[in-house]
Amino acid sequence: MTSPLLEIKGLTATAGENQILNGIDLVIQPGEVHAVMGPNGSGKSTLAGALAGRPGIEITGGSVFYQGKDLLGLEPEERAREGVFLAFQYPVEIPGVTNNYxxxxxxxxxRAHRGEEELDAMDFMALVKEKAAIVDMPKDLMSRAINEGFSGGEKKRNEVLQMLLLEPKLAVLDETDSGLDIDALRVVASGANALRDADRGMLVITHYQRLLEYIPPDFVHVLSGGRIVRSGGKELALELEEKGYGWIEDAAEGSAS
Amino acid sequence: MSQAHEAARDALLALQAEATPAQETPFVARLRAEARDAFAAQGLPTTRWEEWRYTSLARLVESRFALEGEDTATPSREEAESVAFPVFACGLFVFVNGQFAPSLSRPATAGGPVRVESLARVLTESPETLEPWLGQLASSKEHPFVALATSFLSDGAVVTVPRSADSQTPIHLVFLTTGDEPHLCQPRVLIRAERGSRALVIQDFVSISKQGGHLRNAVSEVFLEDDADLGLVTLQRGHPRSFLTTGLFARQERNSRFASHVVTLGGQLVRNELQVTLAGEGAECRLDGLFVAGDGEVIDNHTLVDHAVPHCTSAELYKGILDGDGKGVFRGRVVVRPDAQKTAADQSNPNLLLSDGAEIDTKPQLEIYADDVRCSHGSAIGRLDEDALFYLRARGLGEEEARRLLVSGFAAEVLRGLPDEALSSTLMEELRKRLGRREPGARA
Incomplete structure (x- = not known):
């Protein structure tokens, strides 16, 4: 049997002074879409950051293997080149550097990492044109500085465009739905779905069930207090939508005491 | 003055006595003599001078310089063009160690309207035409390095943009330093943009010396008549062990527009004095600067905008990038005279510190004596944005590449504002190369 795409075991991590992740276990097989839901402060974004190697998140225990490799031993750029992609909750504005460049x-x-020839300007333009059409990305955004002055929706489209261009094996979407209206949400979801195939996996992190209507997950996990407290199919997301997070947190506290 | 300062001054004065004047026109002889006396009286500045508080000449006063170009042969055209990258169609005028080199120059074809002459030649053939201009803006009494330069007055460029001429072709003046024995080289530039004319001039200070250690002391005087529109780009790509002191003095008449860009990509010690007098109503100036100092380098920009009359506008943006133990100094003075109502003056000096050892001393200084004005100023000191760095790395860019990209993004605001697109992309490339030179581990 081939190794899982992603295998997280007993992962604990701190951010600043705070213990945020308290032992995460999660396995993603190729082709699967997993959703992680949870209330604010449950550790969702820390989990996403830990996978991408965000500075400031300190791993204190556990392991993460990606395609059988120790992911935590890699620099952020090495993870990216190996095919791990994080769609940022808050994409960063970078003045003076064009999106295109x-x-x-x-x-x-x-490409260089995979030993492929680099794309020249013409080939790259053609590729961008094809992918930008999927997310309805206005052309002028490509020649503007990265995310500078972009609306919330444009920033998220830009994230998904990057994802489509980089064609990751594992895509982590960190609250990509936050701040989006329903049209933008559809566009972003169709971008994510365009990437879905039997070889890739996806970790969709969200507070709301809404996004999952457009990106139907195979599994749903509920994060609370830095632990996965419930796992199930997509019906779990509906249950959460109906009842809120209160009952999960109560149940988690009950089981901890 | 310290003993070392005195000894250095005396050595320079002895050198001046040795340099034979190119000719003997009375007004030029008088200019030189007055300048010599002014330099002798002032000497070389110490850090006790308010204007030189943050910039020490200690290493300069230890150096001794020969007269310009004594040990050097004229470089080949290929050599000159490879460093000066005249990438666009322009009139190219090359000065080797301060002296005009016609064999390397290539005036614009089709007889562009702008006239460029060698100063030495004009001083020989028709010196009287220079009397109303030369030395009128650059004061020997206030600036010791101007005094030094004027006391040696010999060659340089005289640029005239005739009345109503609209020059589409930039004028590229290349001041090339060659040779390995440290020498003193003092190019002089006089630019006159006559009424209603338009032109772009690039003065490019570049070195092909292997050893460096030269002192280049350049003075430029710029006159803009009514309605003239002049762009002046100053490029300073010196040797990391060389000294460069410059004075740029401009005077603007009614409704004239002046855009100055000063880009400094290194040098052991660079001191730029830039003064603009807005002397006619409706005049506008834009002063942009970018300076990059790495290990062992000090770059000092002193600017002064003098709003002498009402209804003038000035906008100033100087950006500094400091790495290793590099040091930057920015002092931006804006004076609004009592009569200069309806003045609009903006100034900004953001700086990027890339290491713990880097330093910037920045001091905006507004002196406003009129009451109906709109003035703003600000300086900022920051480090590379760690979130931005992570964002780029999370997309697969290596850490060094990501840093370079962020730094060049910081610089882009100034470089993209250059009046010529080819020049701006070439300089972006130069900057990336320059940033690539930084020593590994220099960052904290």
């Missing part, structure tokens, strides 16, 4: 550098960093 950045995306070409990113695509070529991945």
């Amino acid at each position: 950045f995306l070409k550098a990113a695509v070529n960093a991945g």
